[in-house]
Amino acid sequence: MRKKWDIRVPKILAVPIFFMALLSGIFITSAQECPALLNPVNGTMLVPVDATISWEAVTGVPGFIISLGTTEGGNDILNERNVGSATSFTPATGLPESTEIFITITLFFFNQPNIVCDSQSFTTAALSEVPSCSTSISPANNAFDINTATNISWNAAPSATGYFISIGTTQNGEEILVPTDVANTLSYNPTTDLPTETDIYVTITPYNRIGSAASCSSSVFTTAAAAVLPLCTSMISPLNGETNVLLSPTLEWNAVPNATGYRVSIGTSPFEKNILEDAIFYRTSTLIIDFEPNRTFFISIYPFNEAGEAIGCTQETFSTLVGCGPYFDPVSGQLVVLNPDLTFPDTITICLNNELDLITATDEADGFRWYKLDDRGNETLLSSSSEVRINEEGLYIYEAYDIFEDSDRTFECASSKTFQVLISETPVIENVAVNISGNMLNYEITTTTNGNFEYALDNEDGPYQNSNRFTNITLQNHTVYVRDKAGCGTAERLVELDLTVNGFPNFFTPNGDGINDFWQFIPPVETGENNVSVIYIFDKFGALLAQVAPNTIGWSGNLNGKALPESNYWFKAIATNNKIIKGHFSLKR
Template identity: 75%
Template sequence: MKKNWDIKLPRVLVLPIFFIALLFGTLETLAQDCPSLVSPADGTNMVSVDSSISWEAVAGVPGYIISLGTTIGGNDILNERNVGASTNYISPTGLPENTEIFVTITLFFFNQPNIVCESQSFTTAALSEVPDCSPNISPADTANDINTATNIIWGAAPGASGYYLTIGTTLNGSEILNNADVQNTLSYNPSIDLPAETDIYITVIPYNRIGLATGCSTTIFTTAAAAELPLCTSMVSPVNGETNVPLSPTLEWNEIANATGYRVSIGTSPFETNILENAILFKASTTIIDFEPNRTFFITIIPFNEAGEAIGCTQETFSTILGCGPYYDPVSGELLVLNPSLTFPDTISLCRGNTSDTITAPDEADGYRWYKLDGRGNETLISSTANVSITEEGDYIYEAYDIFEDSGRSFECSSSKTFQATISQAPVIENVDVQISANSLNYIISTAANGDYEYALDNENGPYQNSNQFNGISFQNHTIFVRDKKGCGIAKRLVTQDLTVNGFPSFFTPNGDGINDFWQFIPPIETGENNVSVIFIFDKFGSLLAQIAPNTDGWNGSFNGKSLPESDYWFKAFSTNNKIIKGHFSLKR
């Protein structure tokens, strides 16, 4: 059964906690249609060099990679730029004029190969006039206390194919950089720091094949006292380009020794900061609660100190896992997951010789997998149904998964655990050693094979004990039960009393204390087992002392009303089938 996935995710929150959820899903490979160019459309001519390139959104595609070149499949203009889920791209420096430009869109996936689409093209118009001047030169005009290690940055001028840059310490001065052609770039990093506490004059003049921009003004800023800027940092977790990142990750980056803080921005495309915008953090990590699944995120981290911000820090990316959670629920404050809950035990027992060793999954899920682990931890799939037959001891993996649908795609949310299978067998009673002790019996039970067994007397339902010995048992017939603790069966044996040995006490103590004052045969409790008709008692010289019947209290140790001394005495018993049983016992006072 496939489930419709309709979960509303709350806004992303930044919390100073450490939470990483390690959850994985598997994306089914689906046939995908490649998108068509929307603007400029495929085959369009006379396209402006500062045009935005946009394409159709494709259902079920988590991201796009764009390349631009002057040949089919080429990337000499732009080499495989990941734009996340955005469906448009604007070249920061503009497109070359009067050129057929080939656009190659690659559909980006997490758990299946990317799909490289067929190239489409459009042709840019020829330029007809010189470019405008560059907007937004940084540092801004009249700015003060600018770090001496600053970069010079300017905005793209429409129609420009390059820029001339002049830097001096006086108006129209050029002693730092004299009208240098910096090509089609939008920044310049001076080879040495600018002089401290000095007015710096900047002139940027865009150009193209027609000529130079005219009327471009000079900006001025003043540098601060010499100070050391922090260096840029890089991501530690997740690393740049990592996929399958949990939805609530702790983001960590390399700590910069002289940085007092970090300015962090995160967006769903290279051009947005819609998740986090210039958040100021004072340690080299932060936790994000509830990223959207199946998306690529773009993060920029800029260290800063009292001297200013690090210069030239690059943007990095990471991609989240499929949408199994955890999802942060702002109402309950709990983390919700779509993975099945497992109740499977850590250990199962198999019964040796059982022809049906089938294990059934106890948990409700859309599907199941069972794996056998070898000594090196390698997995072998042995079943993909709710049932599995296991015939040998060892380590196994049980996996249950649910299937969800999102944007036309199906994916799994799975849970798994490792369990151990052990072999046991039904008990077989080999012997019961009956020992006579005073006026009672002791049983010692032996089984045909060693096993994890427990023992009970006279009742199959117990109570059971771990010891194989029972002490102080009455002179009656008893039933022994031996049960395998792992459920492989119960063995039982009836232990009857032999008249040649058992049932006749080995001694008695006729001292009037009410305990063991009479000597008498103790018949079995079962009906019909009392087969003794009469018992004669003699002294050691063979003189008859007493004659007793089984239904009396027994002999009290006297003759003609006189108590006899401590000694050994003899008995002769006659059974109902004329069998004679002889033996002796002790009289103790």
């Protein structure tokens, strides 16, 4: 059954901001309406060259790409600038005068091709006066300890089409750089480092076809002692331009050897720092919680040290995940995912030669897939149901997925794991080694093949143990059971204990425990016939110790009321047919 978002993520949908981001048309069709210009309106004349361009917001569009040109669809002024979700843009150096300007807005999407809208246009006014001076120059006026390798930047002056820059060590001085035309740019990088620990005067003079700004004052800053600036860094995770980034990712960037720290800013447009503003980090990673889905983010990282911060570092971008999460739930403070939770085991054991043995999924999900992995890691699909038949050992992949619908799009959220299949079989008992210790027995069970077996004594239902050894068990016949732990079968064997030689016990234990306390002839079980008339018992020196009749309980191991020591003793039995039988036995205490 296909699921809706509100079934699986009620906590997330209770958050208004997330609700709007998630359900406001994430998945857009090609029929999406393009935005109209708001300022200047399409066809407007006499537009100021420093105008800010704005357009309608469009529900469900995660971002906009802007191009400006002097022909329809052209980009000779600005080539495909991604402005994120912003709905306005101000050209940094203004627009050319008396020119029809064409703006082409492209709708940016994560999961379908972008939509290029028809161009709209307006015409700029002619310049009527010289530009005013730039109001801000960087490094800032009266700044101290500025790195000698700094570049110099300034803000745009309205109606300027170019700029002269001069640099000196005195007010309005030109000792370092005579007035130089840098065209319509807003920065200048001196060809050599500035002198150390020196007052540096910078004069920026905007100009246009009418003339130059008059009497622009110098800005002054003081350079620091000689030092080496750090180089710029770049993102490791996510990579520049990466899409489908988690909503709560760990941001990681390359370390710069001589950097003391890193100044990081993140925004939803190239001109904003509304997510993270100039945060200082002394490591090369940080966890970010609760990015909005379906947004492009712009990140700037400037390494710094005692000499200052890196110069000219470029901005990088990434886009957040669509679909399965994880999503940050501000109510619970937890990350929520739509992928099924897996309880499937790491190892499965199947029984040899059991063709009906099926492996079944252990989880609730809308669908399943099973794959076989070969030695090179290649996958072969075995089944697309909740069951799979596997008859050989190896590595396999188990995948469970749920199906969701949102904005007329169906997609899967899947979880998978690799598991190992082992083959087991019914055990076969090869031998039960019996060791007699005192009046107790010890067993050691061996099987024809090694397996994942467990062992029990006298009861097929157990209890079972992992060890194949049993110790200190009674002197009598016992049955041993060997069971395969995977349920592939149980083997059993009766261990018959032969304690006699021709009916004469080979030991006895007169310790008063009621077991084997007397030594006596035992008639054969198969006949039950007592063919012995009398038995004589001797010590190792041949001295007669006792005379035993076969119809008595037997010899107690005593002589004249005193217990004899552990040792070997001899017997002579006279059969009813006058045949003499001789042998020996052990007395154990």
